[in-house]
Amino acid sequence: MRPLPPWTRAPLLGLRQPAAVLAVLVTTAILACAVASAPLFLSSARSAALQEQLGPQCAEAARPAVTAGIPAPVGDRAAALAAAPAQAWTTLGRASRTVLVVDGALGGGGNRQFGVPVAGADGFDLSQPARLLWKPGMVDHLDVRAQVPGAGVWLPASYAQAAGVTAGGTIAVRGVPVQVSGVYTDLFDTDPGAFWCDQEDLFTNAASTNTPPPALLLATDESTLVGLAERAQGSLRATAAVPVDGSRLTASRAAELADLTQRALADVAATDLLPPDGQLYADQRLSDATARAQVLADGLRGPVVPVAAAGGLLALVLVAAAGSFWADRRAAEVRLLAARGVGPVPLAGKAALELGLPALAGAALGWAASRGLTGVLGPAPEVDPSATSAALVAGVGAFIVGLGAAAVVAGLRARGTAERPLGTGPRWPARVPWEVAVLLAAGLCWVLLRGRDAVVSDGGVAQVSGLLVALPLLAVAGAAVLVARVLTAGLPRLRGWAAGRPVPVFLAVNRWAAARGATAVLLVAVALPVAVLGCTATLTASSRATLEAKVGVQLGAGAVAATSTRIDPAAVTGPDGTTVVRFGQATAQPADGGPRTGVQVLAVDPTTFAGTAFWVDSFAAEPLPDLLRALTEDSTAVPVVAAGLSTGPHQLRLGTQEVDVEVVATADVLPGRRADAPVLLVDRSLLPEVPRTAGSDQSVERWTDGDVAVAAQELRDAGAVRVLDTVPADVQRAANLLGITWTFGYLSALAVFAGVIGAAGLLLHLEARSRTRVSGYVMARRLGLRRSAHLRSLLVELGAAAVVGVVVGGALAACAVATVYRRLDVDLVRPPTPLLDVPWPAVAGTVAAALLVAAGAALYAQRAADRADPSSVLRE
């Protein structure tokens, strides 16, 4: 039979070692997953940033839209104008929906008013003009009071009443008679729903101006509205938008849509329909959101790329170990080849040919896994096609580099094993503490960080510096290896101690000492994920706690309802919450002279304030109740607690009203701080009446940890007319901290990934040593070793290594967190400074996972030993 060529025979030979094939497949998959995840994650984050910005807005914000408008009088160009934007989209092959608005302007100068005049049943113009709107399908989204067949307009109920008309009647729009085809409940009196979201400014008086917006008259059909625009000499605005689902939008798709929008604009401009004072513009909301999402993704690139590179390097070490594993499994053959003079390069080539297919399959698997994991665990499931391609390229790179590394290590190990004389120590590269270079790199990061902000804000988007991410990663990686090196250096001495210990301890310690390198790797494999996870989880929790604290300080409590209506604060009552009077235009000056500074004065009820106000113990040396008790102390002046003022007498000025106060206690931070001025808390009952004439703005606030709507109602019940409420989301949205959250989320994923690498490495390590372990175990059983003692020895060996790894990892995480958490100030403007919040459940889970993996590995090793056939094992 003709022999098969090497490139055909080698893969078949490789299949004879399924364990080695599996090891290379799995480790290459891990490598490919690590490197392919970066472009996918960045794209996913960009999509999520885009979607999260569009989410709170109207659905139309995500839709590419072109608006064309002609000022009054539009005249006979109305029909062409109404059709132009939609026609442009049609030319581009896109279906669109058109919204038409007829408007006008009345009066002039400072008395200018929008809308067109409408005459009611009596033939007189109503005091409130109207706008006309047509939007397809609008009748389905109205609360219909009455309707009649036929073309015409729908009137809001209040306007119909003012006009004295009902459905079927007639009104005149700038003298043009039109049938009232229906009457609907005013949209501001109902929950108008998402359909009307984008037209909300046409029917609500959000700015609470003295002149309400014109009444909204709805045309039954497009031609009615166009006809009215022509004859009523109004202006006409036509907006055509392409329906797009913003919740699934990617940045690249948004860019395509922006490009299309520009083409649609150009098409409309080319019609020569618009006069010089006409309007032609695109909706900017989508492009604004896309630009902001890009800023966030750019900010993420700094931390994410080094993190992915670190994960890739870790995984590459694992792939190289799989190559070494192959050399062990093929030891008999490669030794024979090496003895016959085959060098490391041909041996590496042989390894590459045998392992090529599993490496390729592993890379494909890793790429698919990264895509799937990003879809499931990433910020958003949608990624750009370009990111998928980039991930594919990364996967191919992982295949080439991984296979190369595995082959090189396999070749060197195969050759080295055959050539090394007995009793020789480790080679010099193993003796060099390379990890010191990593620690020096961490030091360099620290030095560079000292001269710059660790968290920067670009266009309102908080971004973590890559240095802040690289510093703890490099520090814990270098330190973990160094500590493992130092600890394992003492193992030979530990053997002497173990000689007098029970058999399981004796065996376990001797196993550690016999394979110091493997023990060091095991320690690092446990310590590194624990350290990275502990560090990232703590930094994430701390940044979240800090942000919540900042928001809590700004609001003062969980939520706040406020009114500027002058009401009696004592009249505001409710089961939960506390009432605070906030004074504006306030200044304070030390009684002994000194500069007068602006202050924020909060007159509080000491009996209820502490129960509701946001408080963290680090805000002051004393608990809040103790500080509040000081407010009621006997004093010649009104006692106050201050943040930002020193103790002692001060003269407080509220508008023109002067009050002598004494700062009896101080805090670093007090709740309710809305500006960068000192905050004073004063007992409301001790503060003299401040008359309206004093000119001090006052607002009454109801702070609550419960439902803000209840607090708002409590204010209204006390006589407040206009109430504004604020919840944490209102503040957090402005801060835009998605970048920080995702950076540390990605880091946490890396830590879990490193844990997977550690577990895979542990199994590889056990599998690589299983033959010698099993033969030793079988013989030791014959010598009298009990199975239970052997299992205990495995549990001690792996369990103690896991415990030491967890302790080392925990200590490194604590050091890393202590080094960087103060730099992680997500908002430098608002207090407090960064808080430390250790997520103990996550820490406990990590420890439990490490111990479980160790116990599982011990049981796995015992099971492999139990399955061994002594006769065949000891005949090989």
Added chain:
Amino acid sequence: MTTVTATGLVKRFHRGAETVTALDGVDLEVHAGELVALVGPSGSGKSTLLAVLCGWETPDAGTLRIGSGGAPRGLGWGELALVPQALGLVPDLSLADNVLLPTRLAAPDASVRAGELLAAVGIAHLADRYPHQASLGEQQRAAVARALVLGPTLVLADEPTAHQDRGHADDLLDALADTARGGSAVLLATHDEVAWSRADRVLSMRDGRLHPGAPA
């Protein structure tokens, strides 16, 4: 006193459709104080017989009695010790700890004898080396020392001098002979003709059958 009594031992192995009869009605007696050499070509069934005698293989037919007890599986290292072909040294223990392991597991006061044995087989200077840091011959000597450390009733050794030069082979045979003189029964599977000459009795195996005397 008879230490090993085997009657009509049969052991067959199945390799696909083929059945190989490794032991074909083996009758064997080994007495205390006797050094018996088991010789025969490769594949004749020597190692299988030792595996059956030490309890790692169960015979398909026949009876086996070791000492006054019955089956060998439950016997301790002090009653039945062996030197397998693959040696079976625990890789994570030094050669000294390997030799001492039976004493740690069974008789902690036998350490003095372990030291004597290490010297007797010429590896006292390698006591702290791991097996992989020693040559195959040195490992084999450690395996023999481990087999003898508790002065067992029966020693089974599979090719105990296979990796030795003549001088060290003689040392090992001396140690095994001394053990036999001390009252132990020693059964060696060997190709070493010198070993045959040192044995009290030679049995030859061919095609799974046992014959008295050396092969022609």
